[in-house]
Amino acid sequence: MREFGRSLPMALLRAREAVMRRFRPILAEHGLTEQQWRVLRALADSDVAQSVGELSTRTFLLGPSLSRMLAALERRGLVARAVHADDARRAAVRLTAGGRRLVETIAPRSEAEYRSIERRFAPGELDELYRLLSRLADPRPVDPV
Amino acid sequence: MREFGRSLPMALLRAREAVMRRFRPILAEHGLTEQQWRVLRALADSDVAQSVGELSTRTFLLGPSLSRMLAALERRGLVARAVHADDARRAAVRLTAGGRRLVETIAPRSEAEYRSIERRFAPGELDELYRLLSRLADPRPVDPV
């Protein structure tokens, strides 16, 4: 059987752990878990409100987890939930001003960590890494079905 | 701030999820969590018994999590714990024959999934991916400190 060190899930996990190890302390200072940060990042990414389903897809969090997390983030005043204009079943989740401020406080430190990682790679290598990772995540560009 | 889609942790998570989504059902059939499988894989990798600390490092699991998991795997007859020959504080954890059989049952299906992923890449591309991932996980080969 393939060696543990040559397992793709393990290689991805190791790489992710190495990156997150530098970043988690920053989140912890602000009382945020990795998953909560994913939600805030996904919300900060777009100016329009997003449904719970959209957030679920983008953050790889399940609906029930998200429901509870959004309630907690709402209690902290970081996000706001409203009913979607076109479909009353849907939620319209967005960052509050305070939530956006928090993201903007954390973002520069995140960028600094990122640049220190970037320096370890030759020009173009990181692009190549992104290209290979997205090929893993979505086979379609290579082998359309 | 960097787009969510261009976040390295997210790209790694997406890639890992895509790979694990194909593999988790196989584990579930055998009543194994992803983390338990990591432990079994780490044990299957070497013929000599490993200490809890070694397993912790290799699987990215915390000591307390491992202690409980090893107790559960021991109850299922998949692993055995003994006292280390040289140092009575240390444990000597190894797969039982049944544990090895289980790994050998699952391994071929895991390999099949792996080969179907491999087919999506040109020769050498996957080597390049491993190289870039290991650079992320360990900067030393590039920039010795």
Added chain:
DNA sequence: TATTGTTATACTCTATAACTATA
């Protein structure tokens, strides 16, 4: 009837501290 989101429930893992046994 199907879909969106929430609530309920049980389980697993994370994380830290306290403890035991051994070195």
Added chain:
DNA sequence: TATAGTTATAGAGTATAACAATA
């Protein structure tokens, strides 16, 4: 005193099912 591992405890996420409201 320090180290290896376990136990205790609290909290967060995973996963599935059941449910309410809306389409």
